Amino acid sequence: MRCGDFRESYLEDEKIFQSTFVKVWLVILLVGLVTLPLFANDYVMYVANQIGFAVIAAVGLNLLTGCTGQISLGHAAFIGVGGYATAVLITRFGIPFWFALPLAGLISAGVGMVIGIPSLRVKGLYLCIATLAAQFILEYVFINWEGVTQGIRGINVPPPRIGSFVFATEKSFYYLTLVVVVAAVGFARNILRTKWGRAFVAIRDRDLAAEMMGIDLFRHKLIAFALSSFYAGVAGGLWVSFMKIVTPEHFPFSRSIEYLAMIIVGGLGSVLGSIFGAIFMVLVPELLNVATGSLKGFFPNLTQIFIPMKEVIxxxxxxxxxxxxxxxxxxxxxxxKNFFSLWPFSY
Amino acid sequence: MGTTSHLNQPNQAADQLLRVDDISLRFGGVNVLANVSTSVAEGEIFAIIGPNGAGKTCLLNCINRFYQPVSGRIYFEGRDITPLRPHQIPELGIARTFQNVELFKGMTVIDNIKLGRHVHLDTGLIAAGCYFGKARKTELALRKEIEERIIDLLEIEHIRKKRVGALPYGLQKRVELARALAMKPKLLLLDEPVTGMNLEETEDIARFILDIHDEWGVTIVLIEHDMGVVMDISDRVCVLDFGVKIAEGSPDDVRHNEQVIKAYLGEQDLTYSRLGA
Structure with missing residues (x-):
């Protein structure tokens, strides 16, 4: 039970993590995350990495769709742009991963801004279709711009390294992912409590009123697209470096839908929601895999039903x-949280 | 008609905060505003009245550039603001509230009010994301100012953490006023601030408007149907009817103006009860 929680300054009231109680749990969570590789096997670490990439991309999409209200069906394509940009920058131009990753984010942000241009004129479902076009155009580019993307053969990406240390295993890469995830989540959370976040939400809630409050709609929508694509690009760059290869089938339309599902299941407009949604959408299929795998022994005749059943569940x-x-x-x-904050005297 | 005659004299422009010069607005074939000219002096409470559909809100929408008049110019502090876009208006110091509350329903009261300050904050995107040093200081100073000057003045401490969508109408109107105040206005455009309120709420809002006018020195333009409020608090009144200005002057002049009585009510008998004379 939480009590005696009084705020005595505006600073205390503006904090994201307000009570010591929350901070203690946060530290425990961080320690847990840092020490996870000591207990977990490679499969668990593989899933943890996947969750990390999903969290970064989902937080980005939530800034655009959940906060600014601009639905994007092309998020996977932006992730793809980041992935390809990272791969090309590293393999063609010999730029080290550490510079290639933010650069890839910026390239993706640039593409996102171009895709966001229709948002000046079209809203809601119409914008949805415009971004859908972006998804298919970019997919087409990934497959057919052979000179840069090497088509369906893809590009092999060397793992990142510091000096002689190579982030080649699931466990070592996990720390890299963790750092980027924490930075990305913190950045998004901070954006949302300053003028930018307020402007984004204002555009979502009532765009005309927002304009009359002095918000340049077009500029802010473009910034939201850029920010969201930057996140997607960074997620894509990490992902291809982890997989050590980038091919067009990493970024299908269905994955864009998956990211939308993540933020809807998690909670639109909430950074925490994006995290929950990403964990849910990555973890549940894996758990269903494990479950069907272990049931196979008991019902050998039903194996063929299990795989489609997974999708249905x-x-x-x-x-x-x-x-x-x-x-x-x-x-x-x-x-x-509210229940336990007053528990057991919740009257 | 009183003060209308001085409008065309440019030498009086010095104390005019806002000057609307001969604007016309048309929607299709309908003349919404026809050659309306008026001006608001600095430090004034200026009321615009008229029957429904007279073009009062359209006039405000022209002033903050939401509508594009087919002819005429609008000057603010001597500067021609006609070519500006709506989002450039708040920066000049023109704030407004709306007839139908236009708050951001998914945000808390305090965030709504903070949003009003948007154009005056210069935090960059990256600085905002890092929330360190100046960005943090700016946010805290903003919070402090809003709490101590605006929320305190409008007596909305108890709801500041609530989501706006969940608030009753009277309080939403008050939050909207607070948001307009956060815009650091020199000129405050209020579109029917007391509509739909009971007597007590009306009196509260009237008191707030006077407080804002006296303590902050803000010039106020208000549209209102409640004649009691208009006659009590405004310095000058402008009357519109079917897009034409039919009278302008002190509340007393307007109250006894034959044309106003005719246009506004049609019947002489009801005049005194409706206009509160």
Missing amino acids: FGFLIVGFLIFEPHGLAEIWHRI
Whole structure:
């Protein structure tokens, strides 16, 4: 139970992590994350890395879709731009990974801004279709711009290294991912509590009123697109460096939908929600894999049903969330937190 | 008609904060505003009244550049603001509230108010993301100022952490006023600030408007149907009817103006009860 929690200055009230109680848990969580590779096997670390990439990309998409209200169906393509940019910068231009990654983010941000230009004129479903076009155009470019992307053969990407230390294993790469995830999440959370975040939400809630409050709609929408694509680009760069290869089938349209599902399941407009959503969308299929794998021994005749069943169960879970908790996992988390903040004297 | 005659004399422009010069606005074939000219002096409370559909809100929308008049110019502090875009207006010091509350419903009260200051904050995107040093100081100073000057003045301490969408209408109107104040206005455009409020809430808002006017020295232009409020607090009143200005002058002049009585009410009998004379 939390009590005696009084704020005595505006500084205390503006903090993201307000009580010592929360800070203690945060430290425990961080220690847990840092020490995870000591206990976990390579498979778990592989999943943890995947979650990390998903978190970065989902936070980016949530800034655009959840906060600014501009639906994007091309997020996977932006991730692809980042991935290809990283690969090309490293292999063609010999730029070290550490510079290639932010550069790839910037390139992706540039592409995102171009894709965002229609947002000046079109909103809602129409913008959705415009970004859908971006997805297919970029996919086409990945496959057919052989000179740069090497088409469907893809590009082999060397793992990042510092001096003689190479981030080649799941465990070592995990630390790299963790650092970027923490930075990305912190940055997004800070953006949301300053003038930029407020302007984004204002555009989502009432764009005409936002304009009359002095917000240049076009500029801010473009910035939201750029920011979101930057996140996507960084996620893509990390991802291809982890997989050590980039091919066009990493970035299909279905993955764009998956990212939208992440932020919807997690909670639109909430950084925490993006994290929950990313964990959910990566973890649940893997858990279903494990579950069906272990059931195979008991029902050898039903193996063929298990694989499609996995998809069906996954679909039902998502629909269930939309029906029973439309505000997403973040809302469930808040409710649990509120319950325990007064527990056991909650009257 | 009183003060209308001085409008065309340029030498009086010095104390004019806002001058609307001969603007016309058309929607299709409808003349919404026809050659309306008026001016607002610095430090004044200026009311615009008129029957429904007279073009009052359209006039405000022209002033903050949401509508593009087909002819005429608008000057603010002697500067022609007609070519500006709506988002460039708040920077000059023109703030407004809306007839139908236009708050950002997903944000808390305090965030809504903070948003009003948007154009006056110069935090860059990267500085904002790092939230360190100047960016942090700016946010804290903003919070302090809003708490101590605006929230305190408008008596909305108890709701500042609430989501705006969940608030009753009267409080939403008050939050909207607070947001306009956060814009550091020199000129405050209020579109029907007391509509739909009970007597007590109306009196509160009237008191706030006077407080803002006296303590902050803000010039106020308000549109209102509540004649009690208009006649009590405004220095000058402008009357529009079907897009034409039919009278302008002190509340007393306007109240007894034959044309106003006719246009506004049509019937002489009701005049005194409606205009509060």
